Amino acid sequence: MHRAWSVGNFALLEIKIMKTMQTIAIIGASGNMGSAISKSLSKGNYRLLLCAREQDKVQAVVEEIRSSNPAAAVEAIDCSVEASWEADIIIVAVPYEAEKEVAQKIREVSNQKIVISISNPLNSSYNGLVTAPDTSAAEELQKSLPNAKVVKAFNTTFAADFSTPVIDGRQADAFVAGNEEDALRTVSELVSTAGFNPLLAGDLSVSRTLENMQLLLIQLNMKYNYNWLAGWKILHQ
């Protein structure tokens, strides 16, 4: 009897774990940011579906993750549409210029899902943004995916920061902005799993400021040679 209860409880626990494990599609997973995000999230309770156009590069990221964490639930998947269809959360880790094309592909399969915009729409000389002052990359993505819950996150963290999110003894902040409470909560948890301090910054229009903040950080990085290991920290009492 006791044994039957234990087995039953085990089964229940297993079902609960399966239910709470969210699936995340990372589009652009072979890039600087996509691979850094994939590696850090593979330590959390997530199932990761990695994709990009060149499949062999994605497979190399999967193998690197598996070699350091054999228990990681991570796989390479050939198509961003299929990955996004399976996912609860979609991270668009491609250059800004590629976002419209990606959005067109995943439009139907991203309905009511959280889509994370990490991009900074920098111009080619890194002295300005290509977006108009009354919009942002995140808001443009939301326009292309009207039925998704777009959340801005990870745009103010450099790819190199993911291996050491504690910089000069302080945990770097990662600003999160969006219009939906539940989506903000979910993305904040994901940011914590990646090792950063999530800071709710406001609605999606705050992305205009966040994208300009990263433009400044890039300019400072080049001026003072931070070696791409730099981040934002709001000091407060």
Ligand SMILES: NC(=O)c1ccc[n+]([C@@H]2O[C@H](COP(=O)([O-])OP(=O)(O)OC[C@H]3O[C@@H](n4cnc5c(N)ncnc54)[C@H](OP(=O)(O)O)[C@@H]3O)[C@@H](O)[C@H]2O)c1
């Ligand atoms: N690097 C940073 O430190 C940093 C920091 C904050 C935010 N960001 C933002 O993160 C995004 C990615 O930057 P990154 O430095 O990681 O760029 P990256 O190294 O050039 O990687 C771009 C990734 O996107 C994929 N890709 C490109 N075009 C695509 C398309 N049309 N469809 C599907 N996948 C495509 C690439 O693989 P394939 O070519 O094989 O498809 C690659 O996996 C950018 O929006 C950037 O502003 C970067």
